[in-house]
Amino acid sequence: MKRRLIRKLTNLLALGLSGLATAIGLFFLGAILWTLLRNGTAGVSARLFTQMTPPPGSSGGLLNAIYGSVVMTVLGILIGGPIGLLAGTYLAEYGRTSRVSTVIRFVNDVLLSAPSIIIGLFVYEALVVRMGHFSALAGAVALAIIAMPVIVRTTEDMLNLVPQGMKDASTAMGAYHWRTVTSVVYPAARSGLLTGLLLAVARISGETAPLLFTALNNQFWSSAVNAPMANLPVVIYQFALSPYPNWQQLAWSGALIITLSILVLSIAARLVVSLSQGGRRG
Amino acid sequence: MSTVAAIDPRHVAGQRLRERVFRGATFLAALLVLALLGGVALSLVVGSWPALARFRLGFLTREIWNPVTDQYGALAPVYGTLVTSLLALALAIPVSLGIAIFLTELAPRWLKRPVGMAIELLAAVPSIIYGIWGLFVLAPILQRHVQPWLIEWLGPLPFIGRLFQGPPYGIGVLTASFVLAVMVIPFISAVMRDVFETVPEVLKESAYGLGATTWEVIWQVVVPYARTGVIGGIMLGLGRALGETMAVTFVIGNAHRIGSSLLAPGTTISASIASEFEEAVGDLYTSALVALGALLFLITFSVIAAARWMLRRLERRALSSV
Numbered sequence: 001m002k003r004r005l006i007r008k009l010t011n012l013l014a015l016g017l018s019g020l021a022t023a024i025g026l027f028f029l030g031a032i033l034w035t036l037l038r039n040g041t042a043g044v045s046a047r048l049f050t051q052m053t054p055p056p057g058s059s060g061g062l063l064n065a066i067y068g069s070v071v072m073t074v075l076g077i078l079i080g081g082p083i084g085l086l087a088g089t090y091l092a093e094y095g096r097t098s099r100v101s102t103v104i105r106f107v108n109d110v111l112l113s114a115p116s117i118i119i120g121l122f123v124y125e126a127l128v129v130r131m132g133h134f135s136a137l138a139g140a141v142a143l144a145i146i147a148m149p150v151i152v153r154t155t156e157d158m159l160n161l162v163p164q165g166m167k168d169a170s171t172a173m174g175a176y177h178w179r180t181v182t183s184v185v186y187p188a189a190r191s192g193l194l195t196g197l198l199l200a201v202a203r204i205s206g207e208t209a210p211l212l213f214t215a216l217n218n219q220f221w222s223s224a225v226n227a228p229m230a231n232l233p234v235v236i237y238q239f240a241l242s243p244y245p246n247w248q249q250l251a252w253s254g255a256l257i258i259t260l261s262i263l264v265l266s267i268a269a270r271l272v273v274s275l276s277q278g279g280r281r282g
Numbered sequence: 283m284s285t286v287a288a289i290d291p292r293h294v295a296g297q298r299l300r301e302r303v304f305r306g307a308t309f310l311a312a313l314l315v316l317a318l319l320g321g322v323a324l325s326l327v328v329g330s331w332p333a334l335a336r337f338r339l340g341f342l343t344r345e346i347w348n349p350v351t352d353q354y355g356a357l358a359p360v361y362g363t364l365v366t367s368l369l370a371l372a373l374a375i376p377v378s379l380g381i382a383i384f385l386t387e388l389a390p391r392w393l394k395r396p397v398g399m400a401i402e403l404l405a406a407v408p409s410i411i412y413g414i415w416g417l418f419v420l421a422p423i424l425q426r427h428v429q430p431w432l433i434e435w436l437g438p439l440p441f442i443g444r445l446f447q448g449p450p451y452g453i454g455v456l457t458a459s460f461v462l463a464v465m466v467i468p469f470i471s472a473v474m475r476d477v478f479e480t481v482p483e484v485l486k487e488s489a490y491g492l493g494a495t496t497w498e499v500i501w502q503v504v505v506p507y508a509r510t511g512v513i514g515g516i517m518l519g520l521g522r523a524l525g526e527t528m529a530v531t532f533v534i535g536n537a538h539r540i541g542s543s544l545l546a547p548g549t550t551i552s553a554s555i556a557s558e559f560e561e562a563v564g565d566l567y568t569s570a571l572v573a574l575g576a577l578l579f580l581i582t583f584s585v586i587a588a589a590r591w592m593l594r595r596l597e598r599r600a601l602s603s604v
Contacts, residue, residue, distance in 0.1 A: 011495035015388060021380025022389075022397060025471070028464045029404045032415050039418075086311035094305055095312065104312050107319050109590040113518060115525020115582055117552045118322060121575040125325040145318060152315060176297045178304035206408025209527040209556055216560075233410050237528065240414045251414065259411050266406040270399065 033259070040256025043249040048257075053219055053235060056244040062254050064221045068229040069258075072136055072215060073205050075225070076143030081197060084148040088155025093181055105156075112149040119145050120210030128214060136222075136229035139215025146207060147200040154196025158189040191276035198269035202262045208233035232258050323579070330573030332565060341573060347538035347554075349562075354570035356577055358538045362548040363578070366455055366530065367523035369544070370462035375516060378467050382474035383500055398475070405468035413532030416461040417453070421533055424460070425452030429545055448543045451535065456544040458534040462526055466519035473518060477511025477596065478504055511596045517589035525582045527552035551578040 047061045054060025087104070095101035123142040128134055162185050170180040186193070216228040217235060232254050239251035333354060334341060344355025385398050429450035436446040481504050489499045505512065535547025536557050551574045562568045 007495055007498070011497040014497040014501075015383075018380035018383040018388065021377040022384040022401075024377055025381050025401050025404065025467055026397070028467075029400055029407075031419070032407060032411065035415055035419050036411070083311045083314060086308045087315055090308035090312040094308055101312070104315050106587075106590060106594070108315050109594075110583065110586050111315065111319060113521050113586050113590075114322075115527065115552060115578060117525065117527045117555055118326070118575055118579050118582075121329070121555070121572055122322045122325050125329045125572070126321065148315070148318075176301045178301045179297075181304070202406055206410065208408070208410045209552070212556060213559055233408065233528075236410055236414070240417070241532070255411055255414055259407060262406055262408065263403055266403055267399070 036252070036256045036259055039249075039252040041253075043253035044256070048250075048253055052221055053230060053239075053250070054246065055219075056242070056247060059246065060250070062232065062235065062250060062257075064218065064230040065232045065235040065254065066257070068136065068215070068218070068222075068231040069205065069233070071223070071225070072140045072143055072211070072229065072231060073201060075137070075140035076147055076204055077197065077201060079140060080144030080147040080200070081151055083144075084151025084196075084200075085155050085193070087148075088152045089159065089181060091152070091156040092159035093177070093185070108149050108152050111145075112153060115209075116142075116146055116207055117209040120213040123210065124213040131226070133226075134214060134216040134228040136215050136225045136227065139211050139229065139231065140225070142210035142214045143204040143207060146210065147204050150200040150203055151196050154199065155193060158192030158196065159185055161192065162188045191272050195269045195272050198265050198272065202265040202269065205265075206233060206258055206262055208237055212237070326572060326576040326579055330569055330576045333569035333573040336566065337570075341570075342577075345538075345540055349558075349564075349567050352564065352566050354566070354573075356551075356574055358540050359549050359551040359554045359574055360577060360581075361540050362455065362534070363524055363550040363552070363581070365544075365548070366459045366462055366534070366550055367520055369456070369459035370466060370523045371516065371520055373459065373463035374467045374470055374519060377463075378470035378474060378515075378519070379512075381467070381471040382478055385471075385475050386478040387496060387500055387504070401468050401471060404464075405472070409465070409526060409528040410532075412461050412465055412529035416457060416529060416533040420461065421452040421457050424457055425450045429456070433545070444542045445544045448541075448545050450545060451547060453533050453535045453547060454545050455534065455541075455548045458530045458548075458550070459544075461529050461533055462523045465526060465529060466522050469522055470515050470519040473515025473593070474508070474512055477508040477515065480511070480596075481507045510592050514589045514592035514596065517585055517592070521582050521586040521589060524585060525552055525578060527556050531556045551575070 047059065048063075049061060049066065050063055051059070051061035052064045053062060087108075091101050091105060095104075119142055123138050123145070127138040127141060131138070166184055166188060167180055170184045171177075175183070211231055211234050215231055215234070217238060218228045218230040220230075222229050236251045236254045236258070239247040239254070242248065337344070337354060341354065341356050342360075343357060344353075345357045346353050346355045347358060348354070381401060385394060385401075389397060429452070432446045433448075433450060437443050485503055485507065486499050489503045494502070530550050531553040534549055534553050536549045536553055537547040538549055538554070541548065555571050555575055555578075559568070559571055562571055
């Protein structure tokens with residue numbers, strides 16, 4: 001009897017602790033969001049979206065930083081997206097079982113979790129040193145390299161979900177493989193591919209370390225891609241560590257904007273998947 | 283034969299050409315992934331060459347880091363990287379295990395998805411956000427409430443007491459480990475949850491049938507079955523922690539020294555690079571920072587490669603058993 005009691009108590013204790021662990025995880029998410037809302041909302045006003053980053057002590061906004069972040073993220077996806085899509089297509093359609101694919105899959109998985117600061121150093125050595133100056137383009141390339149493995153992985157996974165029967169039907173109609181892929185497989189996997197893109201955008205839009213060595217920062221409005229460009233993450237980094245209250249306030253507001261956008265993107269990415277799956281089942 | 287419409291040979295040739303072009307394009311893109319890794323490795327070696335040629339093996343074994351006299355050694359950042367990451371894992375593993383158990387074995391169906399999603403969102407929060415949160419919220423709390431307690435109660439103990447001595451700075455090795463732990467929890471628990479779900483129901487049900495409690499089923503059936511995946515997930519988390527940059531840069535204090543106390547400021551490889559790269563004047567200084575990057579690449583690459591290899595093997599086993 002005593003033994004049974006001990007087993008029951010151990011069971012209760014262990015399960016209680018695992019519930020506690022989950023509560024701890026949720027608590028941190030809540031704590032971070034709460035901090036951002038409390039400190040960030042004070043600085044949210046029309047000025048935030050219409051004025052440039054100010055010098056210390058005077059008022060201003062984050063317009064140039066928001067613009068720069070959007071430009072570099074879009075450029076990064078424009079560069080990394082098509083390459084990732086094609087590479088994922090190769091892995092799923094052409095080289096499914098080849099030995100090269102096994103190696104590429106492995107390398108892609110490694111790149112997927114490689115530290116982003118290393119990618120930043122690489123682009124610094126490969127582009128910035130050669131061009132002789134920091135530039136938004138170098139920043140976009142760094143972001144593209146970080147986005148690519150995400151897109152390769154999701155593309156391969158999503159294309160593999162397309163039923164073989166659909167492909168066979170297309171082949172039986174006399175379609176060449178490229179026609180099957182572009183006219184049958186891609187449309188069938190559309191929502192999955194979109195999810196991959198959204199996740200990639202969410203992944204790169206908060207990246208800071210690689211931009212430090214590539215796009216750097218710019219206190220003024222600049223739309224030239226071959227010059228340094230302001231961007232939210234680096235502005236947050238520099239302003240948060242500054243001693244000026246108005247800069248710190250801007251850093252908190254920027255942090256709020258960036259986190260909310262990323263959370264919305266991540267949730268949207270998951271909804272796209274579950275909606276399309278629900279539709280297919282129904 | 284005469285009923286079949288004539289096939290235009292030019293059409294066939296065009297289709298074949300497009301097939302070749304499309305196939306070639308996908309193959310080139312796939313090769314680019316390989317080339318990228320090679321390019322990263324090559325550029326790091328080239329960039330770090332001046333520093334490595336100058337200091338040779340001394341770069342690995344010396345603690346000195348002096349931009350004024352141009353003397354650089356990687357020992358302090360490497361030590362800091364390893365200590366913060368391992369400490370973070372020690373904090374994160376039990377919590378991640380608990381979350382994975384809760385999500386797979388305990389939570390009712392309606393709770394699984396929202397809680398799982400919330401934990402995944404924790405992984406989506408950018409590193410820099412953890413940084414400012416760690417510096418402005420967590421560090422003051424640790425400084426005021428946790429560190430004085432550690433110093434008072436653990437400081438006087440023999441051996442481990444040395445880890446908890448000195449003034450409570452707030453920022454430092456312990457704070458960095460704490461922030462890292464919060465950051466890697468979602469990664470480790472996501473992998474653990476996925477491998478726990480691959481455990482066949484039959485195995486669990488037989489254990490329940492023998493009278494095992496839920497905890498006994500988890501600890502003696504689920505965890506041993508998913509062992510490789512659990513270790514793979516932990517190593518993936520380690521890979522994350524080793525290379526994590528912005529969050530650590532905010533809270534570690536960037537001091538190039540090896541202190542015995544966990545409460546003192548230190549530095550990691552990535553924090554050194556991030557905070558010094560912009561102001562690095564002189565080729566040797568920059569090269570030394572790139573050499574640090576090459577070291578980080580080597581360490582994280584081995585850890586991630588080992589983790590991925592284990593998880594891949596597990597995926598194959600799961601597929602072949604279906």
